Amino acid sequence: MIPNLAVGLLLASEWINDAMSEAMQAQGFARLTRSQAFVMGQLTFGPCRPAELARRLDISRQAVQQLLEPMVEMGLIEIHPDPVDRRATVVHPTEFAEEFGRTAAHELEQIEQILVTRIGQRDLESLRRIVDKGWGPLPPAR
Secondary structure, eight states: OOSSHHHHHHHHHHHHHHHHHHHHHHTTOOOOOHHHHHHHHHHTTOOBOHHHHHHHHTOOHHHHHHHHHHHHHTTSEEEEEOSSOTTSEEEEEOHHHHHHHHHHHHHHHHHHHHHHHHHOHHHHHHHHHHHHTOOOSOOOOO
């Protein structure tokens, strides 16, 4: 039994991430780190400044640059000047990233079907509904 909900959620997230990594690698895509996978997920919402990615990942801007460089080399992202602020840059997904995303979505559907066989359709739907609710603002610090 897991010691608490937070540990359980982290373990479940790692299981999904590892399953996705292996599935994508089997489809011929490079293995992404968890942080790179997070970046790809963030880019599904649209282009994003590296500074915003650093904030969301809670890492330095330098660390984000080191994270993004191999993703540029893999052809997943491009970094362009920000049209609003020429001092800043914006990370954009490439067409290859779109193909990556379509494959990832298909593989995630397959992983969810495996979960159905392991935990049941009803529990999967309950889990999705609970996570989808949104949990509101953070509780006040004590």
